[in-house]
Amino acid sequence: MATTKQSSVKDLSNIKPENWVHFKLKPGEKIFMCKKCLTLSTRPRAAFDEDGVCNACRNMESKKSGAINWDERKKYLKELCDKYRRDDGRWDVLVPGSGGKDSVSVAWKMKHELGMHPLCVMIANELPNDIGRKNFDNWVKAGFDVVQIHPDPTAFRKLAKIGFIEQGRPKMPFVTGIETVSLQMAVRFDIPFVMMGEEGETEYGGVTTLAKKANMTRQEIIDYYFSGIEPDKHLGKMGVTEKDVQWFKIPSEEDLDRVGVFYAFWSWFEDWDPYGNYLFAKKNTGFNELPHRSIGTYTNFAQLDDNMQDLHAYMMYIKFGFGRAWSDAAIDIRRGALDREQAIELVKAYDGEFPEKYLQEYLDYFEMTEEEFFKTIDSFRSPDIWEKVDGEWKLKFDIDQLA
Numbered sequence: 053m054a055t056t057k058q059s060s061v062k063d064l065s066n067i068k069p070e071n072w073v074h075f076k077l078k079p080g081e082k083i084f085m086c087k088k089c090l091t092l093s094t095r096p097r098a099a100f101d102e103d104g105v106c107n108a109c110r111n112m113e114s115k116k117s118g119a120i121n122w123d124e125r126k127k128y129l130k131e132l133c134d135k136y137r138r139d140d141g142r143w144d145v146l147v148p149g150s151g152g153k154d155s156v157s158v159a160w161k162m163k164h165e166l167g168m169h170p171l172c173v174m175i176a177n178e179l180p181n182d183i184g185r186k187n188f189d190n191w192v193k194a195g196f197d198v199v200q201i202h203p204d205p206t207a208f209r210k211l212a213k214i215g216f217i218e219q220g221r222p223k224m225p226f227v228t229g230i231e232t233v234s235l236q237m238a239v240r241f242d243i244p245f246v247m248m249g250e251e252g253e254t255e256y257g258g259v260t261t262l263a264k265k266a267n268m269t270r271q272e273i274i275d276y277y278f279s280g281i282e283p284d285k286h287l288g289k290m291g292v293t294e295k296d297v298q299w300f301k302i303p304s305e306e307d308l309d310r311v312g313v314f315y316a317f318w319s320w321f322e323d324w325d326p327y328g329n330y331l332f333a334k335k336n337t338g339f340n341e342l343p344h345r346s347i348g349t350y351t352n353f354a355q356l357d358d359n360m361q362d363l364h365a366y367m368m369y370i371k372f373g374f375g376r377a378w379s380d381a382a383i384d385i386r387r388g389a390l391d392r393e394q395a396i397e398l399v400k401a402y403d404g405e406f407p408e409k410y411l412q413e414y415l416d417y418f419e420m421t422e423e424e425f426f427k428t429i430d431s432f433r434s435p436d437i438w439e440k441v442d443g444e445w446k447l448k449f450d451i452d453q454l455a
Contacts, residue, residue, distance in 0.1 A: 075372055075434040083373070083437070085454040086257075089382040090395055092454075094372040094437065097258040097276070108257040112386040115323050122323065128266070129321040132314070133166045136245035143171035143197070145245040148234035150174050150357045151188035151198075153333040154249040154326065158318045159196055160336050162247060170247075172198040173237045175229040175299070177358035178208055179413060184357035186340050194337040201233050207296035212360075213418050214286050219279065220371050220432040222414075223364045225300055228278050232302050235313065239303045244312040250324045251317040256383070266320040270305055273315070278302075325387065326354060348376040348405040350398045362407035363414055369404045370429055373437040373447055377403040396451055 075094055077083070084093045086106040091098065099107045114120050138144040145168045149155020155172070162168045172191070177184060192198050208225050215224025238246050253276060254263040262268065262276075274282060283300035286292050318324070330353040333339035342352040347362045348369070355361045369375030381395035390398070415425055430445070439448050 074432065075437060077436040083449050083454070085451075086382070089385040090374075090378055090392070090399065090451070091257045091382050092372065092374045092378070094374065095257050096372070097253065099258065099260050106257045107260050107263075108255060108382070109386060111254050111263060122321075125266075125321045130166065132245065132316070133162075133168055136314075137168060141169075143169050143241060143243050145170045145247055146234060146238045146241075146243045147172045147247050148174065148230055149191075149249070150177070150230075151184065151191040152355070152357060153330040153339055153353060156187075156191045156194070156333045156337045156339065157329040158247060158249050159191070160194070160332070161318075161322075163196070168245075170196065171237070171241065171243060172196050173234050174198065174200050175226060175233045176200055176202045177226060177360065178205065178212065179359040179410075179417065180357065181359055183340055183342060187356065190338040190340070199237065201229075201299060203229070203299045204296065207292070209417065210290045210292050210296060211283060211286065211300065214289050214292070216367075216418060217428055219281070220367045220429075221279070221364070222367065222418075223360050225283065226358075226360070228283055229300055231273050231277055232283075232300050235303050235308065235315070236299070236301075238313055239307050239311050242311055244314055246313060246315045248315070248317050250319040250326075255319055255324055256379070267314055267316045269315075270302060270308055273302065326383065327387065327389070330354070345402070346376065347407045347409075348402060349380045350377060350402055351380050354380075359407075359410045359413060360417075362410060366404070366406055367429070367432065371432045371434070373449065375403040375405075377401070377405075378451075392455070396455055399451055 084100075084104065085091065086100065086109060087104040088109040089106065091106040091108060093100065095106075101107075101110065133145075136144050145162055147155060147159040147162060147170045149159065149172055151174065155174075159170050159172050162170050174188075188198075188200070203225070211225035212222055216222040221227070234246060238244070251262055251268070253259045259276070262272070268276075274280065282302065284294075284297045287294065287297065330339065330341070334341070340356075342356060345352050346355070348365050355365070365376040368379070378399045381390060381399050384390040385392060385395050411422075411425075414420075415422060418425065420428070433445060437448060438445050440446070
């Protein structure tokens with residue numbers, strides 16, 4: 053298989069987790085943008101080659117040029133299915149998800165195209181909305197066994213508040229819980245084959261090593277999905293006990309090896325297309341999009357499950373200087389849906405929009421005053437990214453200048 057040169061001028065694959073929380077430039081370093089898409093150099097673990105092009109763009113070039121042998125990879129996927137397929141009625145693949153476009157597409161293809169018997173597993177959102185509930189119900193009605201785990205809401209709230217205050221990650225227990233709950237269920241039900249959706253480091257810009265294989269190890273899950281911090285490290289904070297973190301513990305290496313867990317990604321076997329997944333899910337499982345654009349972006353079909361997602365995306369903007377519209381625009385440039393000029397205009401129109409409509413819901417959930425809430429947000433503004441001008445926070449860079 054052909055490879056693309058990856059001589060990086062900026063590779064954050066070894067950056068310490070604390071710098072994923074509080075961004076800091078190295079001496080003499082400047083913020084820059086990918087020469088092809090809009091990916092910012094502030095993106096955690098981002099890798100750019102000597103031409104200033106991010107690895108997400110190089111990955112897309114490999115897809116379009118034929119450098120990736122998809123037939124060979126699909127053959128490997130069929131071999132894996134044959135290896136793990138069961139004829140005794142037991143589940144033979146576990147598909148984590150939320151009922152969103154990506155997870156239902158993967159589950160549907162595993163069942164109907166590859167003849168597997170999937171157990172779908174999700175961890176419940178803490179601030180669910182009507183559209184998320186509808187899509188989850190449609191997933192089940194489409195003919196799938198779905199286990200939805202509802203951790204103790206008091207424990208969930210404690211961990212979410214710790215994640216928000218210490219890491220700027222209000223969805224910390226949900227994001228980590230997707231992995232831990234799925235792996236725990238794989239061990240409990242003796243299901244060695246786990247099929248996730250996309251491997252985000254390769255698809256959206258991050259470490260380059262994961263592009264070389266179909267699966268991820270336990271330590272890689274901790275490093276890249278947990279930001280290097282396992283939830284049990286929070287024991288004692290805000291009264292967090294061992295009971296509170298049971299659903300948020302990743303199984304031991306010994307348990308995973310005993311079952312033989314192979315933690316794979318659909319994006320390695322098939323060209324990953326978020327918009328294509330939306331159309332596929334809409335056709336096959338009755339997936340619902342929003343009747344209006346999502347807060348902070350111009351799209352209406354992704355990450356719809358709960359109201360906390362809007363704060364999660366806003367914190368990305370605060371911590372790294374790019375938000376949901378910026379990220380979506382980079383994806384749409386790479387897939388050919390937008391040119392660079394169109395994407396820049398959409399970023400200027402929508403990026404960094406605060407989810408004002410859910411403010412009171414957030415204050416109630418975190419049990420914070422408005423002053424405490426915004427002080428927490430402001431604590432994650434890096435002086436390398438933000439400055440105050442006439443009493444208002446402003447980015448220290450402009451997308452037109454970076455372009």
